[in-house]
Amino acid sequence: MAQEDLGLFRPELVFLDAPVASRAETFDLLERALVAGGFVAKGWRAALDAREEAFPTGLAFAACAVAIPHVDPAFVERPYIAVVRPQRPVAFRSMADPDQTVEAEFVFNLGVKRDDGQVAVLQQLMGLFFDEGAVADLRAQHTPETLLACIGRHFA
Numbered sequence: 001m002a003q004e005d006l007g008l009f010r011p012e013l014v015f016l017d018a019p020v021a022s023r024a025e026t027f028d029l030l031e032r033a034l035v036a037g038g039f040v041a042k043g044w045r046a047a048l049d050a051r052e053e054a055f056p057t058g059l060a061f062a063a064c065a066v067a068i069p070h071v072d073p074a075f076v077e078r079p080y081i082a083v084v085r086p087q088r089p090v091a092f093r094s095m096a097d098p099d100q101t102v103e104a105e106f107v108f109n110l111g112v113k114r115d116d117g118q119v120a121v122l123q124q125l126m127g128l129f130f131d132e133g134a135v136a137d138l139r140a141q142h143t144p145e146t147l148l149a150c151i152g153r154h155f156a
Contacts, residue, residue, distance in 0.1 A: 002138045006152055008112065008121075012037065013082035014144035023109070027069075028108050030082055031125070039111055044075040048109075058092030058102035059126070063135035065094035065102040068122060070110035080111040081121065083147065085138075106138065128154055 089103035134154040141147040
């Protein structure tokens with residue numbers, strides 16, 4: 001992940017042990033923070049819901065399951081990557097088999113504007129979740145700042 005991509009992570013967009021029980025509640029949490037911070041344009045939530053229905057983002061790795069929802073860059077006002085670690089895993093439809101669900105331990109919402117930036121960031125994140133040691137390190141973090149430092153260590 002490029003240094004500029006690491007700069008997309010912000011402590012105010014990291015939600016650890018979030019009290020969300022569904023994909024909708026996860027998106028509600030993200031929407032409140034992203035709208036308040038001026039990160040997304042009007043229509044972001046509808047676009048996020050529509051894209052998630054058409055192209056599910058749940059991914060099951062050996063180390064854990066994650067979801068990496070994102071929308072067209074037209075809905076991004078200020079680039080960001082938001083992270084939600086729910087108190088309990090949240091069901092997302094599987095990218096590999098939309099008839100199945102995965103119980104996501106982490107949700108990384110991408111708000112990347114540059115050309116093919118989402119693909120590059122997505123690839124880097126996927127690499128992180130193949131690494132069982134990195135996942136254990138992510139799980140062990142208790143503050144937004146330490147979680148972001150952990151991400152930086154594993155992308156260095």
